[in-house]
Amino acid sequence: xxTRKQYELLRFIHERLKESGVPPSFEEMKEALDLRSxxxxxxxxxxxxxxxxxxxxxNRARALEVIRLPDAAAPGLGNSRRGFSPNVIEGSLGRVxxxxxxxxxxxxxxxxxxxxxxxxxxxxxxxxxxxxxxxPPEMLTxxxxxxxxxxxxxxxxxxxxxxxxxxxxxSDTADTGDIVVALVDDEEATLKRLRKKGMSVALEAxxxxxxxxxFGPDRVRIQGKLVGIFRRY
Numbered sequence: 001x002x003t004r005k006q007y008e009l010l011r012f013i014h015e016r017l018k019e020s021g022v023p024p025s026f027e028e029m030k031e032a033l034d035l036r037s038x039x040x041x042x043x044x045x046x047x048x049x050x051x052x053x054x055x056x057x058x059n060r061a062r063a064l065e066v067i068r069l070p071d072a073a074a075p076g077l078g079n080s081r082r083g084f085s086p087n088v089i090e091g092s093l094g095r096v097x098x099x100x101x102x103x104x105x106x107x108x109x110x111x112x113x114x115x116x117x118x119x120x121x122x123x124x125x126x127x128x129x130x131x132x133x134x135x136p137p138e139m140l141t142x143x144x145x146x147x148x149x150x151x152x153x154x155x156x157x158x159x160x161x162x163x164x165x166x167x168x169x170x171s172d173t174a175d176t177g178d179i180v181v182a183l184v185d186d187e188e189a190t191l192k193r194l195r196k197k198g199m200s201v202a203l204e205a206x207x208x209x210x211x212x213x214x215f216g217p218d219r220v221r222i223q224g225k226l227v228g229i230f231r232r233y
Contacts, residue, residue, distance in 0.1 A: 108134035
């Protein structure tokens with residue numbers, strides 16, 4: 001599964017190669033995707049290369065080759081609303097329903113693990129479902145849930161450590177003080193505490209080694225709220 005920006009960049013490179021046989025420059029890619037810096041393009045290209053969609057040819061400037069295109073469009077394409085919206089629930093997977101019997105009320109619920117989330121430097125985090133975990137129903141609220149593996153140490157003072165599995169309730173809204181999965185500029189995902197300051201949105205770490213990042217409201221999309229942590233010893 002690709003994020004919207006990854007899909008847009010892959011299609012742009014593919015179409016340019018079909019038209020001229022020459023891949024676009026980083027500046028052209030930045031303008032086409034309406035990004036603020038070329039560093040965002042570097043991250044997207046690296047993500048596409050890691051997922052096997054493109055290949056960088058050695059010893060040649062601007063040399064990119066599209067190996068394959070995704071079987072389906074990226075999430076969110078075709079919708080009027082921009083932003084990443086992972087399709088993480090199939091049927092009742094990860095969804096809490098009213099119990100039918102007493103056994104149903106205590107039976108663990110399967111929740112999909114959807115890749116990694118950065119508690120540190122933001123990364124493109126949400127991937128295809130890798131596996132599922134079984135969660136006691138009392139740990140879940142109503143709605144749809146998914147889990148992400150934590151990478152980094154920016155939330156250690158909130159009790160969230162590298163290697164933990166963060167249990168997330170899917171939501172596009174959150175209150176000040178909530179720990180959220182936030183998507184920045186439609187390309188970077190991070191796990192941080194949300195602070196709303198007037199018209200600005202602050203993503204606050206729980207580690208003094210990391211600075212609070214402040215954005216305009218149009219740059220941050222809430223993907224879900226933290227409801228629990230799983231840890232192996």
